[in-house]
Amino acid sequence: MSLTVQPTERAERGAVRLGTLTLGAGPAVVIGGPGADARWIDLRERLGRPAGGTADALAEVRACWAGPVLVEPSSADDLPGIAAGADGVVVGAAWTRDLRLVRAVSRLGLPVVVQRGPATSLEEWLAVADYCAADAGDRVVLCEGGGRGRAGSPVAAPDLALMRGARERSGRPVLAGLGDDPALAAAAVAAGADGLLLSPDPSRRTTAAAQEAVRVVGALTRREEPGSVPAARGAIDRVDAALAVLLERRAELAGTVQRLKPVGGFAGRDMERERRLVAEMARRAPSLGEARLAPIMNAVIEAGLHLAEERRAGESRGGTVPPAGERAADGLRERAPGSGEGRAGSTPRQGERA
Numbered sequence: 205m206s207l208t209v210q211p212t213e214r215a216e217r218g219a220v221r222l223g224t225l226t227l228g229a230g231p232a233v234v235i236g237g238p239g240a241d242a243r244w245i246d247l248r249e250r251l252g253r254p255a256g257g258t259a260d261a262l263a264e265v266r267a268c269w270a271g272p273v274l275v276e277p278s279s280a281d282d283l284p285g286i287a288a289g290a291d292g293v294v295v296g297a298a299w300t301r302d303l304r305l306v307r308a309v310s311r312l313g314l315p316v317v318v319q320r321g322p323a324t325s326l327e328e329w330l331a332v333a334d335y336c337a338a339d340a341g342d343r344v345v346l347c348e349g350g351g352r353g354r355a356g357s358p359v360a361a362p363d364l365a366l367m368r369g370a371r372e373r374s375g376r377p378v379l380a381g382l383g384d385d386p387a388l389a390a391a392a393v394a395a396g397a398d399g400l401l402l403s404p405d406p407s408r409r410t411t412a413a414a415q416e417a418v419r420v421v422g423a424l425t426r427r428e429e430p431g432s433v434p435a436a437r438g439a440i441d442r443v444d445a446a447l448a449v450l451l452e453r454r455a456e457l458a459g460t461v462q463r464l465k466p467v468g469g470f471a472g473r474d475m476e477r478e479r480r481l482v483a484e485m486a487r488r489a490p491s492l493g494e495a496r497l498a499p500i501m502n503a504v505i506e507a508g509l510h511l512a513e514e515r516r517a518g519e520s521r522g523g524t525v526p527p528a529g530e531r532a533a534d535g536l537r538e539r540a541p542g543s544g545e546g547r548a549g550s551t552p553r554q555g556e557r558a
């Protein structure tokens with residue numbers, strides 16, 4: 205039995221615009237610090253700092269970032285400043301029981317992100333979202349996890365099954381709150397998160413890992429239906445990112461099997477195994493079919509065999525293999541006996557012209 209990755213159904217989702225960003229349609233977004241698709245400010249973290257408040261905090265971010273900015277208030281006093289300068293408001297987990305603040309927030313005319321805290325049930329959380337939606341014109345996004353009791357205390361890990369359930373029940377976009385830990389980023393994207401909410405100031409590594417999960421895991425697990433050239437190119441770039449990861453992994457494994465086989469490299473080429481492998485792939489790629497997949501996989505397999513032979517040659521010379529661009533062509537292009545045997549129209553060697 206094969207495991208089929210089910211693309212997440214997205215058509216029925218109610219998308220929410222956040223400035224220039226769309227949540228709930230297209231790829232998952234990353235909300236965090238520099239390098240993310242949107243940024244956010246937690247004014248609770250700024251309590252006790254010299255006055256200046258919301259406007260100063262927003263000006264600081266706007267000075268170096270032109271995209272969407274979300275703000276979590278530290279109290280109702282922050283709301284006018286947020287209304288004047290932010291693209292959305294975060295109702296942090298700590299606020300969900302303060303219905304006066306929730307109501308005031310949802311009357312600002314901005315999209316609202318409603319975060320679930322560890323002590324809030326699914327029912328309560330969805331009820332708060334509905335309460336907001338009445339005033340916020342349905343521009344409500346749910347965020348599972350990531351809530352902190354006090355500023356600085358550790359974030360609560362998201363319950364991804366709950367996040368998925370909330371998304372199905374409400375039809376609203378959902379975020380996974382990850383704080384500074386990208387460990388669940390891939391799982392969250394696969395579980396259908398429309399975005400990942402990091403901490404307001406995550407490390408560069410956290411943001412990069414979250415973005416990579418969105419691209420690679422997103423390409424594998426969710427179907428996109430882009431409606432413009434830039435959107436289609438973005439979707440293609442994400443699929444190519446996933447392909448590159450898989451091609452690199454495949455090349456490593458192809459090298460391993462060459463070392464393990466009694467006769468490796470081009471000399472040990474097994475065309476019957478290659479045919480079966482193409483037939484098996486055609487089940488998952490029926491539009492391409494065996495006829496179109498065969499030359500693609502021939503090129504992939506030959507690239508793997510070349511790499512394995514180059515590495516073996518490097519090892520037997522006692523050195524390490526230089527990067528591809530610096531490699532001497534001589535000695536590496538020698539076709540081993542039996543290579544390409546029986547395959548009509550075998551692709552030209554690397555660097556050769558057809």
Ligand SMILES: C=C(O[C@@H]1C=C(C(=O)O)C=C[C@H]1O)C(=O)O
Pocket residue numbers: 458461462465472473474475477478481504505508
């Ligand atoms: C990997 C093997 O060696 C060769 C390379 C293959 C590949 O990269 O898929 C497939 C068959 C062989 O020609 C193998 O024997 O399985």
